[in-house]
Amino acid sequence: MRERDPRIVLGLHRSRYERRILTGALELGVDAIDTGFNYHGFSAHAALWAVGRDLLPHFKLSTKVGFFPAPGQAEHSLDPSRLREAMERTNYDLCRAPDLVFLHNPEQSLTGSSSAAQDKLGMACAALARATAEGLCGGWGISSWDPRLLPSLVDGTMPKPDVVMVRAGLTAGIDILEASEALAAGWDLGSSQLWGMSPFGGRATDPLWGKLDPRLFIQDPDESLSAVQAAFRTAYRLPRVGRIAVGTDNPPHLRELIAALRYEANADTLLTYRRLLRERTAHQPL
Numbered sequence: 001m002r003e004r005d006p007r008i009v010l011g012l013h014r015s016r017y018e019r020r021i022l023t024g025a026l027e028l029g030v031d032a033i034d035t036g037f038n039y040h041g042f043s044a045h046a047a048l049w050a051v052g053r054d055l056l057p058h059f060k061l062s063t064k065v066g067f068f069p070a071p072g073q074a075e076h077s078l079d080p081s082r083l084r085e086a087m088e089r090t091n092y093d094l095c096r097a098p099d100l101v102f103l104h105n106p107e108q109s110l111t112g113s114s115s116a117a118q119d120k121l122g123m124a125c126a127a128l129a130r131a132t133a134e135g136l137c138g139g140w141g142i143s144s145w146d147p148r149l150l151p152s153l154v155d156g157t158m159p160k161p162d163v164v165m166v167r168a169g170l171t172a173g174i175d176i177l178e179a180s181e182a183l184a185a186g187w188d189l190g191s192s193q194l195w196g197m198s199p200f201g202g203r204a205t206d207p208l209w210g211k212l213d214p215r216l217f218i219q220d221p222d223e224s225l226s227a228v229q230a231a232f233r234t235a236y237r238l239p240r241v242g243r244i245a246v247g248t249d250n251p252p253h254l255r256e257l258i259a260a261l262r263y264e265a266n267a268d269t270l271l272t273y274r275r276l277l278r279e280r281t282a283h284q285p286l
């Protein structure tokens, strides 16, 4: 078994929830998994328990609430009683409390005026903070695919999360990167409290990687560094995050991602990249 590396969280959004994925991760020193109440057709927690009940105590486990089954189509909600119910159900299905529970894409439920949105988010955050105090989870956070609305809602009255998780890497636009940084600054979160997610935008085979060589963003790349590895390593700096939730059901792929961590991103090239992104946005027609 390899030494543990806390910088990688194995994301189970697209996973088949097979035991070998959990044993493979532990063998490689990855002992953090991220799942969701709605993942795997709303059965992710029960599936994890079914395939790996003896393995679960070895993992730090984060999950998400805020996306619920509904007639016709699943729906987002920040209703505190639904969040609470989902957390109780999560504890029941996993037979343990998760280490961290994220509010899942709260922006999807924040319609209406800014003060209405602030009240709604505040009540949802308070529900998660209360559940943490009562032992239903070890801590709480916010995971947001599109955090652009959120920084303006954070003031001294909004409960402060333990962790915020945002999109990271070369597929995240400058507006998303800057909103993520503003959100972390608004709550005064350190980089270990800001996690990245989806470093390949969900698809490591994206044609983007044929057009843009991510090795440009790495200091002293050598021939063994692949484009996928370079994109992954770069994601830790776009924005600067302490950990990244990345999805793979393939242990050799996970090994490649771990190997990428020995490289460093090139801060100067990244600054230029961000400047170019900003300029491009400024010149886009309204």
Ligand SMILES: NC(=O)c1ccc[n+]([C@@H]2O[C@H](COP(=O)([O-])OP(=O)(O)OC[C@H]3O[C@@H](n4cnc5c(N)ncnc54)[C@H](OP(=O)(O)O)[C@@H]3O)[C@@H](O)[C@H]2O)c1
Pocket: 010, 011, 012, 013, 014, 034, 035, 064, 104, 105, 143, 144, 145, 197, 198, 199, 200, 201, 202, 203, 204, 205, 228, 245, 246, 247, 248, 249, 250, 252, 253, 254, 256, 257
């Ligand atoms: N709003 C939210 O809260 C939210 C939204 C999205 C994601 N997330 C979190 O972020 C995690 C990751 O997101 P994601 O799965 O959407 O996207 P991702 O990590 O950007 O991409 C996953 C894809 O990359 C491939 N891959 C990974 N390593 C590879 C390698 N070394 N070589 C080739 N292909 C590789 C995987 O295929 P293989 O299986 O073939 O390796 C998989 O298809 C999720 O599981 C979840 O935990 C959260």
